[in-house]
Amino acid sequence: MTRAAPAWRRAAVAPRVALALAWLAVPLVPLLLWAAADRWPFPAVLPTDWGLTGWRQAAGQGAGGALGRSVLLGLAVAALATPAGAMAGRALALHRVPARRLVEALLLAPVAVPPFAVVMGLTTLTLRAGVPGTVALVLVLSVSALPYTVFVMRSAYAGYDVGFEEEARTLGAGPRAVLLRVHLPLAAPALATAAFLAFLVGWSDYVVTLVVGGGQLVTLPMLVGALSSATGNDAVVAAVSLTAVVPPLLLLAATALLARRGAR
Amino acid sequence: MRTRRPTLSAAVLGTVLAVSACSGAPEPGSEGAAAPSAPDRSWDEVLAEADGQTVDLWMYGGDQQGNTYVDDVLAPAAAELGVTLRRVPVADTADALNRVLSELQAGEDDGSVDLVWVNGENFATGRQADAWLCDWTAQLPAMEFVDPEDPLLTSDFGTPVDGCEAPWHKAQFVLAYDSADVTDPPASMTELFDWIEANPGRFTYPAPPDFTGSAFLRQALYAVAGGPDEVPAEFDQAAFDEVAPQLFERLSGLAPSLWRAGETYPRDLAALEELYAGDQVDMTMTYGPATLAQQVASGALPESTRVLPLDGGTLGNASFLAVPANAGDQAGALVVADLALSPEQQLAKADPAAWGQYPVVDLDRVPADVRSAFEALPSSPAVPPFAELSRDADPELGAGWVAPLEDGWRTDVLGG
Numbered sequence: 001m002t003r004a005a006p007a008w009r010r011a012a013v014a015p016r017v018a019l020a021l022a023w024l025a026v027p028l029v030p031l032l033l034w035a036a037a038d039r040w041p042f043p044a045v046l047p048t049d050w051g052l053t054g055w056r057q058a059a060g061q062g063a064g065g066a067l068g069r070s071v072l073l074g075l076a077v078a079a080l081a082t083p084a085g086a087m088a089g090r091a092l093a094l095h096r097v098p099a100r101r102l103v104e105a106l107l108l109a110p111v112a113v114p115p116f117a118v119v120m121g122l123t124t125l126t127l128r129a130g131v132p133g134t135v136a137l138v139l140v141l142s143v144s145a146l147p148y149t150v151f152v153m154r155s156a157y158a159g160y161d162v163g164f165e166e167e168a169r170t171l172g173a174g175p176r177a178v179l180l181r182v183h184l185p186l187a188a189p190a191l192a193t194a195a196f197l198a199f200l201v202g203w204s205d206y207v208v209t210l211v212v213g214g215g216q217l218v219t220l221p222m223l224v225g226a227l228s229s230a231t232g233n234d235a236v237v238a239a240v241s242l243t244a245v246v247p248p249l250l251l252l253a254a255t256a257l258l259a260r261r262g263a264r
Numbered sequence: 265m266r267t268r269r270p271t272l273s274a275a276v277l278g279t280v281l282a283v284s285a286c287s288g289a290p291e292p293g294s295e296g297a298a299a300p301s302a303p304d305r306s307w308d309e310v311l312a313e314a315d316g317q318t319v320d321l322w323m324y325g326g327d328q329q330g331n332t333y334v335d336d337v338l339a340p341a342a343a344e345l346g347v348t349l350r351r352v353p354v355a356d357t358a359d360a361l362n363r364v365l366s367e368l369q370a371g372e373d374d375g376s377v378d379l380v381w382v383n384g385e386n387f388a389t390g391r392q393a394d395a396w397l398c399d400w401t402a403q404l405p406a407m408e409f410v411d412p413e414d415p416l417l418t419s420d421f422g423t424p425v426d427g428c429e430a431p432w433h434k435a436q437f438v439l440a441y442d443s444a445d446v447t448d449p450p451a452s453m454t455e456l457f458d459w460i461e462a463n464p465g466r467f468t469y470p471a472p473p474d475f476t477g478s479a480f481l482r483q484a485l486y487a488v489a490g491g492p493d494e495v496p497a498e499f500d501q502a503a504f505d506e507v508a509p510q511l512f513e514r515l516s517g518l519a520p521s522l523w524r525a526g527e528t529y530p531r532d533l534a535a536l537e538e539l540y541a542g543d544q545v546d547m548t549m550t551y552g553p554a555t556l557a558q559q560v561a562s563g564a565l566p567e568s569t570r571v572l573p574l575d576g577g578t579l580g581n582a583s584f585l586a587v588p589a590n591a592g593d594q595a596g597a598l599v600v601a602d603l604a605l606s607p608e609q610q611l612a613k614a615d616p617a618a619w620g621q622y623p624v625v626d627l628d629r630v631p632a633d634v635r636s637a638f639e640a641l642p643s644s645p646a647v648p649p650f651a652e653l654s655r656d657a658d659p660e661l662g663a664g665w666v667a668p669l670e671d672g673w674r675t676d677v678l679g680g
Contacts, residue, residue: 041538061331120366127370211363214376215320215352226325226353231534233326 028245034238054235063223063240070203070219071247073138077202078195080142085149085194086187092150093157111147115140116207123212133214140212141205145198152197156190189259196255200248220244299391299428300589302400302598310403310595315346317596321585322360323381325353333619337612341603347596352377357386364395364588375590378597382429383583384421385663390586391423397587398428400598406605409625415659416582417624422497422662429584430601431624433613436653437479437579439549440556440646444568446546452575453487457514461521466546468523468530468539471678472670476533479551481669482661483579485511491576492658499664508669512676519677529678541565547572551579553653554620557644561616569646577656582624607634615641622650 034040035054037047088107097103115122126136168182184191206221220240228237319342325331331353339349354360360380367375382390390396401407410417410431417431418424439456441449445466450456460467470477489495489507496503519526523545530536533550540548541564548565550556559565585604587597603609607630610623627635643649 041542057328061328062335120362123363123366124370127367127372133376207359210354210359211366214363215322215354215360216376218352222353222355223325225355227328228326229324229355230326231532233328236328 028242031238031241031245034234035242037235037238040234054237054239057236058239058243061223061227061236061240062218063220063243066218066220066223066240067243067247069217070221070244073141073205073209073217073219074199074202074247076138077141077145078198080138081145081149081198081201082191082195084142085146085198086153086191088146088150089153089155090157092154093160094162107150108147110144115144115205119207119211122208126212133212133216137209137213137217138202140208141202142198144205144208145201148197148201149194152190152194153187156187160186189255189261192255192258196248196251199251203244203248299394299396299398299426301398302403302594305403307403307405310598311345313595314593314599317346317593318348318350319378319593319596319600320350320352320376321379321381321600322352322354322357322363322377324357325351325355329619330621333613337618338600338604338609341609342600345599345603347599349600357382358389361386361390361395364390364590365393367588367590368393368395373590374592375588376592377588378591378593379600380586380588381432381583382586383581384660385666387420387429387584387586388423388663390588391428395589396428397589397591397594398426400587401425401427401430401601403598404430404602404605406602406607406625409605409607409610409629411626411629414624414626416580416657419497419659420584421581421660422664425584429586430605431582432585432604433621434580434582434624434650434654435551435622436553436650436657437483437549437551438553438556438647438653439547439572439574439578440569441547441572442540442543442566442568443570444566445543449570449572451573453484456572456574457487457518460518463546464521465523465525467521468526468536468545469549470533470536471529471531472673474532476536476549476551477529478666478670479579480549481511481515481673482665483658484515485661485669486576486579486658488514495661497659498662499668504665504668508672509676511669512672512680515673515677516680537565552620553647554616554622557647558616558620560644560646565646567645571647571653573648573652577654577658579660580654580657581660607631611637611641614638616644617642622654627651 033047036050036052038049038051038053040047088103091097092100092104122136122140126133126140131139164182164186165178168178173181204221205219206225209217209219210222220243224237224240224244227233227240321334323330323334331351334349334351339351342349352360357380360377360382364375364377364380367377380386387396407430412418416434420429443449446459450459456467469480472478472481485495485507486492488511495507522529523539530539536545536548537559539545543566548556548569553571556565556569556571560567560569585601587594587601591597605625607625610625610630611634613619613621614623623638627638630638647653
């Protein structure tokens with residue numbers, strides 16, 4: 001009896017994993033097919049001509065440069081929003097914060113107020129303040145990413161044992177050593193998750209990049225948006241979209257690995 | 265191929281206009297608050313000032329050939345004049361206008377948008393908000409190649425151009441048929457309606473608000489109303505109530521004779537072209553005949569495809585380059601607009617292999633060698649030369665007509 005339950009559960013895991021994978025993979029199938037199709041007329045089930053036209057077109061439309069700019073934007077947002085989220089999360093989880101409810105509401109507000117609704121006002125504001133477009137873009141997206149990083153880090157610090165830090169200090173470690181050798185290693189998996197989410201905010205943005213950023217940074221979402229607004233661009237849109245899917249998948253895998261190492 | 269997306273940006277735009285109207289700014293379009301105009305200076309001064317500037321051209325980025333022409337042909341030519349041309353691709357031209365309006369509202373005079381590919385509704389909205397620089401096109405040396413009386417270039421979907429945008433391309437709406445299947449092609453829109461009823465299941469059109477399907481609605485409206493003179497260019501509810509019901513009644517009457525008895529329509533032009541290529545229907549249509557010539561040449565569409573010549577002509581329009589009132593690199597923008605209008609560039613982009621956009625310059629005014637080069641451009645058996653296509657071109661309706669016609673079609677023809 002005691003052994004039967006886990007066996008039954010193990011048997012049910014396989015279909016569930018398969019379902020989860022299908023959930024992720026099925027939307028990618030038409031993209032993969034289109035990215036390898038030179039011609040795919042309407043009623044045909046599969047492309048009639050295979051080839052790499054979509055990829056050549058993507059390169060010609062500047063997908064390479066856009067990929068680099070998107071990576072930089074994602075990294076910049078992650079670099080600002082992750083430490084800010086960690087500090088706020090730690091304060092909320094481990095310390096007494098005055099007007100806690102209000103602070104929490106403020107930190108979560110950017111999720112409740114989607115960027116496209118306030119983008120015009122933000123543009124005017126940053127222009128009046130004389131902030132250069134690209135700087136304003138990174139700042140606005142970092143604020144949009146903050147709720148995610150705060151949420152992740154706050155949960156992480158809620159299960160965090162400050163005892164380790166106290167122990168280290170009793171043994172003579174300075175604040176710097178405590179941060180680098182105790183605090184950061186313990187928080188690393190959560191920090192990686194938070195940074196990943198912040199990266200995605202910068203990675204997937206369209207309207208803030210265009211309107212607040214003033215078109216200075218032509219990113220992958222801008223290319224996908226422009227190309228997919230016309231008919232007949234399916235192959236190149238598929239190629240650019242796949243280019244946009246790969247880096248987050250790699251980061252996701254890296255984050256998962258890090259979390260696993262941290263758990264060990 | 266230009267598509268319009270009724271997006272959020274339109275709503276946002278409305279808000280901005282409302283806000284700027286409330287904030288005590290001069291009432292857009294009111295008397296006395298004249299649109300900002302370019303300083304009076306010699307062209308040499310403009311060229312000298314432009315040297316070293318970077319011009320940000322915001323343009324609809326869904327047309328790959330257009331993007332490639334700007335990057336590979338226009339930008340290198342601008343670089344020879346000392347101007348760096350940077351293309352910012354947008355999904356909707358209204359995005360560019362949104363940025364300009366935000367900057368104007370913030371009082372930013374070193375704007376990040378220097379040049380916009382625009383026509384129709386976005387041009388009209390920008391004019392209302394005094395967002396465009398005006399009275400500058402007369403400064404462009406290349407304007408001597410343009411016919412100053414050309415109605416397509418003096419009025420943009422019903423809005424007077426007034427030197428607030430420089431012409432760039434012309435476009436012509438055409439219907440095309442398979443001459444192997446249709447031996448006695450109709451010669452007017454009215455005859456087309458009769459032909460459809462005589463040949464059930466062999467015709468359809470893309471469902472508006474598809475750009476091409478919407479143009480077909482306007483072409484059919486002219487036919488039902490008795491010609492472009494019977495429909496005021498500026499939208500007018502009374503005129504709409506008079507002519508639109510006739511249009512919807514005619515189209516509803518035709519529906520049973522359409523492909524699949526009009527129960528469904530192709531969702532866009534690409535879908536109609538697939539039906540036509542697969543011989544499901546005998547006719548297709550486009551606002552870009554150069555693309556049609558290419559598709560016939562490449563074998564994507566039947567070799568026997570021919571443009572349908574229609575008595576009374578077809579819809580034509582032009583698109584333009586506009587300079588925002590606060591463009592940071594204004595002189596450079598003027599230099600690029602002049603370059604884009606030069607006979608050499610108009611010729612280069614008229615080549616179907618490059619972009620296939622029809623010229624706005626008057627072939628009687630360009631140098632003889634350019635004129636003969638235009639005449640030597642690869643011709644297509646499917647598509648007659650532009651001079652023939654654009655004979656009796658019908659002016660486009662004002663932008664205000666588009667949405668009511670599309671809404672009416674949805675409720676009265678599709679739902680009726």
